[in-house]
């Protein structure tokens with residue numbers, strides 16, 4: 001019995017030491033890994049709720065943005081040229097790459113270059129106009145799509161498009177007529193007074 005007891009003592013001592021060592025090791029590991037792991041792998045429940053709400057919010061907002069067309073006033077410019085005038089230089093290649101609406105407040109809103117947007121690249125008369133654009137924001141982007149172009153003058157508001165007299169058809173950018181391939185003209189038609197909700201110019 002005694003022999004057996006003695007022979008077990010060193011084993012117990014070793015086990016005790018091992019236990020202490022592994023506890024210390026565990027504490028060390030907790031100290032090292034837990035603070036850096038918590039935020040990434042196991043976000044607190046409140047954060048999760050916030051993330052979910054934010055995602056839902058984006059979805060709802062995007063849907064609303066897509067549906068809600070709005071009128072914006074300003075002038076169409078090449079984005080990089082205006083940025084350059086504000087001290088942000090681009091490489092020469094980029095200068096006329098993106099069209100934007102420069103609003104009255106000086107905000108720059110990139111324009112989708114579909115046919116309506118491309119009209120502003122093709123015809124510099126349009127880039128000289130004070131405008132009211134009816135636009136729709138593309139969900140999840142700062143880009144807007146032009147729905148309607150209105151020139152704002154002291155004589156009133158004029159809807160802008162292109163017209164072929166021969167074929168009596170309307171087009172949205174300057175190019176040979178889609179029908180007769182002849183020349184088309186820039187057309188200005190007075191806009192009905194209640195069409196734009198923006199205040200008139202002084």
Ligand SMILES: [Zn+2]
Pocket residue numbers: 164165166167168177178179180181182
């Ligand atoms: Zn024609």
